[in-house]
Amino acid sequence: MSVSAWDPSMKPDVNDAMCPSRGVLEHVTSRWGVLILIALLERSYRFSELRRHVGGVSEKMLAQTLQNLERDGFVHRDAKPVIPPRVDYTLTDLGREAAERVRALALWTEKRTLTVLENREEYDKARS
Amino acid sequence: MSVSAWDPSMKPDVNDAMCPSRGVLEHVTSRWGVLILIALLERSYRFSELRRHVGGVSEKMLAQTLQNLERDGFVHRDAKPVIPPRVDYTLTDLGREAAERVRALALWTEKRTLTVLENREEYDKARS
Secondary structure (H helix, E strand, O other): OOHHHOOOOOOOOOOOOOOOHHHHHHHHHOHHHHHHHHHHHHOOEEHHHHHHHOOOOOHHHHHHHHHHHHHHOOEEEEEEOOOOOEEEEEEOHHHHHHHHHHHHHHHHHHHHHHHHHHHHHHHHHHOO | OOHHHOOOOOOOOOOOOOOOHHHHHHHHHOHHHHHHHHHHHHOOEEHHHHHHHOOOOOHHHHHHHHHHHHHHOOEEEEEEOOOOOEEEEEEOHHHHHHHHHHHHHHHHHHHHHHHHHHHHHHHHHHOO
């Protein structure tokens, strides 16, 4: 949806399948989007550093996710005019707001993972 | 990963592709998981009510997502012994913790959607 098609009286609603907020939410909750936002909350990263930091991401998915985040205005891509070329990725202020909320969820998840594994074991046992 | 395979000295790390915390994070950030958790934060829902509330979800995806959330211990499925059968879905305490963090992110997203649409337009204009 383009901004010009936006009706200012419209209230964004993630429960509405046609609302553009849903696409934004999907970018900040995407598998790699989450991990990239959290990494960039600590410091700026170069592409190859991010690739090492975020376990399991392919070059293609990292490039595509960074481009989505840049287009949304969450990530700033800073290409330094040096030889060899150097590109740093940094959070914008908007990206920092998103990343803080995403990190809160990820940290909570790490803290609760063992409990969830126990719940799954109990669930499976009750049904076997 | 089963609980018995869990090494207590292991610190969950969502950046580790092999860490089970990543699967938990994917459940709470999945497209439908997010919307279901937020809905259940308000009140309990019946299946058909949830289906109407969460725009665009198919019966199959709703059932599958609810089952994942139930197995993780986020959602309690309460089958009432009445005729016709009635099933209510409610958040557990653990699910409420997750849902509060997910809601914070979704509300922020709704508030910032117009800004993101503007950023996208600017990005595309600079490259056309």
